[in-house]
Amino acid sequence: MEYISVSQFAQKYGISERTARNYCAMGKIEGAFLTGKTWNIPAEAALPKRGKKKLSPLLSALREQKESGMKGGIYHRVQIDLTYNSNHIEGSRLTKEQTRFIFETSTLGVTTENTRIDDIMETVNHFRCIDYVIDHATDKITEAHVKQLHLLLKTNTSDSQKSWFAVGDYKRLANSVGEEETARPKEVHDQMKSILADYNALKKGAFDDLLDFHVRFERIHPFQDGNGRVGRLLLFWQCLQTGVVPFIITEDLRLFYYRGIQNWGKINGYLRDTCLTAQDSFKGLLDYFGIKQ
Numbered sequence: 001m002e003y004i005s006v007s008q009f010a011q012k013y014g015i016s017e018r019t020a021r022n023y024c025a026m027g028k029i030e031g032a033f034l035t036g037k038t039w040n041i042p043a044e045a046a047l048p049k050r051g052k053k054k055l056s057p058l059l060s061a062l063r064e065q066k067e068s069g070m071k072g073g074i075y076h077r078v079q080i081d082l083t084y085n086s087n088h089i090e091g092s093r094l095t096k097e098q099t100r101f102i103f104e105t106s107t108l109g110v111t112t113e114n115t116r117i118d119d120i121m122e123t124v125n126h127f128r129c130i131d132y133v134i135d136h137a138t139d140k141i142t143e144a145h146v147k148q149l150h151l152l153l154k155t156n157t158s159d160s161q162k163s164w165f166a167v168g169d170y171k172r173l174a175n176s177v178g179e180e181e182t183a184r185p186k187e188v189h190d191q192m193k194s195i196l197a198d199y200n201a202l203k204k205g206a207f208d209d210l211l212d213f214h215v216r217f218e219r220i221h222p223f224q225d226g227n228g229r230v231g232r233l234l235l236f237w238q239c240l241q242t243g244v245v246p247f248i249i250t251e252d253l254r255l256f257y258y259r260g261i262q263n264w265g266k267i268n269g270y271l272r273d274t275c276l277t278a279q280d281s282f283k284g285l286l287d288y289f290g291i292k293q
Helices: 006-013 017-025 057-068 074-089 096-105 117-136 143-154 185-200 207-220 227-242 251-263 269-288
Strands: 033-035 038-042
Touching: 006 017, 006 038, 006 143, 017 038, 057 074, 057 117, 057 227, 074 096, 074 117, 074 227, 074 251, 074 269, 096 117, 117 143, 117 227, 143 185, 143 227, 185 207, 207 227, 207 251, 207 269, 251 269
Parallel strands: none
Antiparallel strands: 033 038
């Protein structure tokens, strides 16, 4: 079994080292043991729960259906709709039907065109990312969580074979979005730490707070590739965490979504209205499945 230090555990979950040591001393971290005066913590050890939070009806349904393997419910629909649309925005050529086939049967279904392996891998990986978000939805979001989403998304893709591409870590080379400059590699850690601190300090995230975090994340563009998908996964996570009704940006909203990000800070209504439109569609799903908002 792999073990990590108190400082590594504290960094992973965004807590102080003193709190981590107290958890060890009180026996709240299963498998932790002392060697001399040094605590050894299992690398997969979970953060102790401070108290059981009441889950929202949506998150409860997502977790129950995920664990039971239920088909045809809200969990099934979120996996297919969020994965298809988020990947499609980034250039995936898979159809929604193919995405559904992969989720339901682990096969591609009938295809008459050449299919890119990366499209298949990133679809399978995105399903795992959504599961990770559902499992950790009540956790405080840390840099380790953000990097883990990127690791899940990009594992076994062609990008993961490139020596200069950091899978599960921040970018090593400068990148841009169109002609817009993003954070330089050496600036990413500090800027990510800042936006996460601002978000985690919120007593209750309002709709515009979540959108502001999303825009700041996309403008940092912390990874070499996969920023849009990781950003939208985090946005879904934050909605589940704060009780805001989630939303999925679909193909027909893509250009309005891009315009909204570009103009945020000048005309916030562009992005807000786009996301509210998407939210209305998701509310329709909740009504259909009988899930209270």
